[in-house]
Amino acid sequence: MAYKASSIIRGMIEGVTNGFIKELNIVGVGYKAAVAGKNLNLALGFSHPVNLPIPTGITVETPKPTIIIIKGIDKEQVGQFAALIRSYKMPEPYLGKGILYKDEKIIRKAGKAAGK
Template sequence: MSRIGKMPIAIASGVTVTVDGQTVKAKGSKGELELTLVPEVTVSQGEDGLTVAPVDESQRARAMWGLSRSLVANMVQGVAEGFSKELEINGVGYRAEVQGKSLKLALGFSHDVIYPVPEGIEIKTPKPTEVVISGIDKQKVGQVAAEIRSYRPPEPYKGKGVKYVDEYIFRKEGKKK
């Protein structure tokens, strides 16, 4: 039995969820999201919230059970509160700034990296060395953060590069004389 799949999904106040067969739509103060689930699971709406259940006891149905429950829960949380990821830039001369619909990154290359901001994502730079990515789709927020980090991942000797705020960089000792 899936421990994650068994838990009901609580629907926050101000969020309306409609279930139409395999399609789940959530609408809240932040926006609207839609998800089509795989045929191996079913979703039902009760007074305690949404419940996801497998159709049968096959391996695939049990695997999709917890995944589908997590996807629907993230969708409901996204339209109610939204998600955000914070990146930190370390290095001399490394900085970021938002210019219209793009993010301009100076990461020690001979050129600036221009990252176009996708639809549904909001990027802010409270400081030149901080980037805050926010949106209602958890997968898209994480993907954008990973793409920005991939331009200059942190290196283990000095820790220079783009890293998540809560990420720890394992440091290596430099070579000895």
Template sequence: MSRIGKKPVQVPSGVTVNVNGQTVIAKGPKGELNFVVNDEVLVKFEEGAVSVQPKDQTKDARSKWGMSRSQILNIIEGVEKGYERRLEITGVGYRAAMQGKNLQLALGFSHDVVYETPEGITISTPKPTEIVVAGIDKQKVGQVAAEIREYRPPEPYKGKGVKYAGERIIRKEGKKK
């Protein structure tokens, strides 16, 4: 039994949820998102909560049960509050700046890296060494943050590179003579 899947998702005030067959549509102050639930899972909206049940007790249906509930929770929280991911840049001469809608990164290469902001995502740079990725879709926010980090992941010797805020880099000791 899925411990996560058993709990119904409560719909907060200010958010409207519509279940149309296998499609769950959430509208809130930040925008609108939808999620198509797998056919092996039943979705019901009753008494201000969305409940999810597997159609049968097969391993496949049970494995998609908790995941579907988590996805529904993510879209409801996204349209209500939104999501953000912070990145920190460490290294001499490493910096970030917004250039119109694009993010310009100086990461020690011979050229600046220009990252185009995708639709539905806002990127800001409060400091030259800090990047804030925000949006209503949790998966998209995480994907954009991972793509930016991928340009120069933190290295273990000096810790230079782009890392998530609060991420702990395991440092290695250098060569000894």
């Protein structure tokens, strides 16, 4: 139990001094992201845009329409918001389209024609 508490405290200290950053890449034709005030607007090929309110304590930047950078001092909150964004369009294994973490590699599957 003491190891968990010390790990959490160490993470808090690191968050205040350095901060935590998660970077997401959007792959797919017509998939884009934009920050508008306190909302993150995602166009992910649905019939409607996805509007997510940005939690307090987190800053979101979109230097390009296909890159989302999430910054904050709370490691858990940054990771949870990144996972929420990613859950709207998980990367699919055939074409690799979707929202991926920066260093994530998608294992691609062969299509129907590969079996012949």
